Amino acid sequence: xxxxxxxxxxxxxxxxxxxxxxxxxxxxxxxxxxxxxxxxxxxxxxxxxxxxxxxxxxxxxxxxxxxxxxxxxxxxxxxxxxxxxxxxxxxxxxxxxxxxxxxxxxxxxxxxxxxxxxxxxxxxxxxxxxxxxxxxxxxxxxxxxxxxxxxxxxxxxxxxxxxxxxxxxxxxxxxxxxxxxxxxxxxxxxxxxxxxxxxxxxxxxxxxxxxxxxxxxxxxxxxxxxxxxxxxxxxxxxxxxxxxxxxxxxxxxxxxxxxxxxxxxxxxxxxxxxxxxxxxxxxxxxxxxxxxxxxxxxxxxxxxxxxxxxxxxxxxxxxxxxxxxxxxxxxxxxxxxxxxxxxxxxxxxxxxxxxxxxxxxxxxx
Amino acid sequence: xxxxxxxxxxxxxxxxxxxxxxxxxxxxxxxxxxxxxxxxxxxxxxxxxxxxxxxxxxxxxxxxxxxxxxxxxxxxxxxxxxxxxxxxxxxxxxxxxxxxxxxxxxxxxxxxxxxxxxxxxxxxxxxxxxxxxxxxx
Numbered sequence: 001x002x003x004x005x006x007x008x009x010x011x012x013x014x015x016x017x018x019x020x021x022x023x024x025x026x027x028x029x030x031x032x033x034x035x036x037x038x039x040x041x042x043x044x045x046x047x048x049x050x051x052x053x054x055x056x057x058x059x060x061x062x063x064x065x066x067x068x069x070x071x072x073x074x075x076x077x078x079x080x081x082x083x084x085x086x087x088x089x090x091x092x093x094x095x096x097x098x099x100x101x102x103x104x105x106x107x108x109x110x111x112x113x114x115x116x117x118x119x120x121x122x123x124x125x126x127x128x129x130x131x132x133x134x135x136x137x138x139x140x141x142x143x144x145x146x147x148x149x150x151x152x153x154x155x156x157x158x159x160x161x162x163x164x165x166x167x168x169x170x171x172x173x174x175x176x177x178x179x180x181x182x183x184x185x186x187x188x189x190x191x192x193x194x195x196x197x198x199x200x201x202x203x204x205x206x207x208x209x210x211x212x213x214x215x216x217x218x219x220x221x222x223x224x225x226x227x228x229x230x231x232x233x234x235x236x237x238x239x240x241x242x243x244x245x246x247x248x249x250x251x252x253x254x255x256x257x258x259x260x261x262x263x264x265x266x267x268x269x270x271x272x273x274x275x276x277x278x279x280x281x282x283x284x285x286x287x288x289x290x291x292x293x294x295x296x297x298x299x300x301x302x303x304x305x306x307x308x309x310x311x312x313x314x315x316x317x318x319x320x321x322x323x324x325x326x327x328x329x330x331x332x333x334x335x336x337x338x339x340x341x342x343x344x345x346x347x348x349x350x351x352x353x354x355x356x357x358x359x360x361x362x363x364x365x
Numbered sequence: 366x367x368x369x370x371x372x373x374x375x376x377x378x379x380x381x382x383x384x385x386x387x388x389x390x391x392x393x394x395x396x397x398x399x400x401x402x403x404x405x406x407x408x409x410x411x412x413x414x415x416x417x418x419x420x421x422x423x424x425x426x427x428x429x430x431x432x433x434x435x436x437x438x439x440x441x442x443x444x445x446x447x448x449x450x451x452x453x454x455x456x457x458x459x460x461x462x463x464x465x466x467x468x469x470x471x472x473x474x475x476x477x478x479x480x481x482x483x484x485x486x487x488x489x490x491x492x493x494x495x496x497x498x499x500x501x502x
Contacts, residue, residue: 018451021424025502029372092373093398099419100408106415112422117373117403 045137055168057150062101080136087117172200196259384434417447
């Protein structure tokens with residue numbers, strides 16, 4: 001690790017805000033050497049509770065996060081917030097507006113709010129977020145809240161990073177609940193019907209309750225609703241259709257449906273209590289360890305995927321660049337399979353040799 | 366193995382004090398976004414301490430302060446002192462936009478403001494200035 005990073009690490013552990021801010025910048029930028037910095041930080045983590053907040057755009061995520069942070073502070077706990085907003089696919093630019101809503105804790109440096117853009121979305125979002133969580137954890141934050149972009153394709157990512165996932169559902173959106181059913185509702189540990197003073201809130205609560213109840217029935221357990229063990233995610237990721245049948249009993253967490261009015265702070269205490277209850281549940285059942293294992297497994301895979309991808313890109317470059325090869329395919333001289341096989345061959349040979357020697361899979365740095 | 370660095374210029378567009386004229390700030394925020402920067406917008410009526418907190422936590426390369434109230438001689442020093450307190454003054458490019466009389470500009474620059482952009486400054490000029498002067502880190 002470079003001296004610069006040594007200093008940064010030391011300052012961060014000493015509680016300097018600037019060092020934490022700079023560390024997260026290095027993580028976002030994939031600055032040279034950031035990996036060893038994150039590795040060093042990892043040794044100092046493990047105490048923070050990580051809560052993910054997701055939901056459709058305008059559901060009130062930022063406002064709720066603001067109130068959660070305020071309430072945690074009243075309870076004497078330090079808070080880190082990571083707020084993610086989308087970036088332009090054309091210019092890479094972004095306007096990060098979540099911070100505007102987070103005014104309740106202004107002037108209190110023990111609430112560390114960091115806006116991140118979803119730059120480099122391909123696998124990068126989850127990695128950078130997870131690394132930023134690591135930095136905040138090492139810094140000593142008691143609670144870390146991740147606010148996702150308005151729910152889209154990234155909604156499953158948050159499961160990999162957070163211990164507890166709260167999904168905000170706006171009221172009066174019966175149809176929306178239906179459409180959400182297949183995706184985002186499956187990852188919720190806590191449901192929050194925000195803007196509960198609006199018409200239609202009761203109905204939305206009722207619909208969610210019915211959906212959860214259905215999910216708990218034996219017939220529905222296999223589709224994942226109401227099944228919130230880490231396996232649910234694993235199943236989802238690996239396309240494993242085999243249902244986990246021992247879903248009943250004390251091991252099962254039934255997601256509560258809470259009502260909040262974030263702008264007024266109504267119901268925020270309930271959210272905090274239920275998140276705490278979920279965390280206790282995770283610890284008691286051993287699910288926490290399982291969740292974290294899953295998270296780390298995914299991190300390892302993501303890192304390897306991007307590393308191998310880069311190695312092979314370089315190999316393609318060495319063979320004259322992908323454009324030239326593509327032209328050769330177009331001209332009918334060769335085909336994509338042959339090219340891919342040629343590029344991969346040295347890597348395969350290398351791995352084979354090494355697994356013979358060591359009987360392990362190599363990890364590239 | 367070295368990874369492709371993905372650097373992006375981060376800017377905080379800040380409205381301090383009591384004036385409620387945020388059209389200019391919005392235009393700048395939008396133009397910066399289209400220039401490929403990451404823009405954090407503070408919202409209206411912020412206190413200097415709030416701006417400092419945001420600039421430090423967000424680790425912005427550029428802090429653009431919009432003031433149309435005429436209170437720049439009071440507000441800007443408070444922000445600069447705050448940045449100094451968190452060791453953020455030296456490597457943050459601080460810009461002031463708004464109505465600032467010529468006789469006040471030198472004083473602001475003495476305090477560490479890199480440039481003052483008055484009425485009539487083109488967006489391109491501002492973006493170019495940021496690209497050229499954003500701190501190397």
